[in-house]
Amino acid sequence: xxxxxxxxxxxxxxxxxxxxxxxxxxxxxxxxxxxxxxxxxxxxxxxxxxxxxxxxxxxxxxxxxxxxxxxxxxxxxxxxxxxxxxxxxxxxxxxxxxxxxxxxxxxxxxxxx
Amino acid sequence: xxxxxxxxxxxxxxxxxxxxxxxxxxxxxxxxxxxxxxxxxxxxxxxxxxxxxxxxxxxxxxxxxxxxxxxxxxxxxxxxxxxxxxxxxxxxxxxxxxxxxxxxxxxxxxxxxx
Numbered sequence: 001x002x003x004x005x006x007x008x009x010x011x012x013x014x015x016x017x018x019x020x021x022x023x024x025x026x027x028x029x030x031x032x033x034x035x036x037x038x039x040x041x042x043x044x045x046x047x048x049x050x051x052x053x054x055x056x057x058x059x060x061x062x063x064x065x066x067x068x069x070x071x072x073x074x075x076x077x078x079x080x081x082x083x084x085x086x087x088x089x090x091x092x093x094x095x096x097x098x099x100x101x102x103x104x105x106x107x108x109x110x111x112x113x
Numbered sequence: 114x115x116x117x118x119x120x121x122x123x124x125x126x127x128x129x130x131x132x133x134x135x136x137x138x139x140x141x142x143x144x145x146x147x148x149x150x151x152x153x154x155x156x157x158x159x160x161x162x163x164x165x166x167x168x169x170x171x172x173x174x175x176x177x178x179x180x181x182x183x184x185x186x187x188x189x190x191x192x193x194x195x196x197x198x199x200x201x202x203x204x205x206x207x208x209x210x211x212x213x214x215x216x217x218x219x220x221x222x223x224x225x226x227x
Contacts, residue, residue: 033214033215035215041219042217042218042219042220043157043202043217043220044217045214045215045216048213048214056214091156091157093157093215098206098208098213100145101145101147101159101162101206101215102159102215103159104149104156104157104158104159105156106155106156107156
């Protein structure tokens with residue numbers, strides 16, 4: 001069964017450093033998403049991406065965050081200057097169309113120290 | 114705005130017990146409804162879905178029926194197993210502001226004891 005692949009599975013970074021989280025969505029999917037889950041809390045929407053541009057973003061997704069689809073297969077989330085409160089599990093997801101369920105990756109656990 | 118409310122956990126059951134996890138929603142239009150499951154240390158997996166009123170989603174012995182009149186999508190299983198121990202998330206998709214996004218409830222942690 002097709003799956004969404006995320007790397008790395010776990011990343012530890014120092015506060016203020018830049019991190020790039022990588023995702024390979026399912027190849028025929030057109031919609032891409034990032035969500036995050038702070039430990040033990042709700043799964044929160046960050047951003048959606050379609051047709052090579054952001055279609056929606058949440059209040060969390062401020063100027064420190066950016067997304068890119070650099071080569072037609074990867075989908076990346078960059079956090080420019082990490083803060084302690086950015087520590088969370090970050091999930092990438094893709095979908096083949098509106099109203100369809102999302103397929104999620106296994107997540108990247110980001111720990112900011 | 115769109116939102117999902119799930120029963121508070123944690124829920125602890127013995128093996129072979131009956132499971133119900135309540136979920137109600139608020140949404141504009143006609144949302145699609147989902148249950149996702151997160152096993153310990155893993156990502157989110159789609160468990161089942163329903164896209165219109167009175168549809169029943171089912172998978173792995175779990176069922177949920179889309180009830181428009183009560184805006185509910187309760188998850189049920191007749192006989193749980195230890196391997197069902199996980200966090201269960203109710204979620205919906207509804208067009209909002211011209212784009213869609215999946216909105217999750219807070220999750221309900223289920224522990225099944227032998």
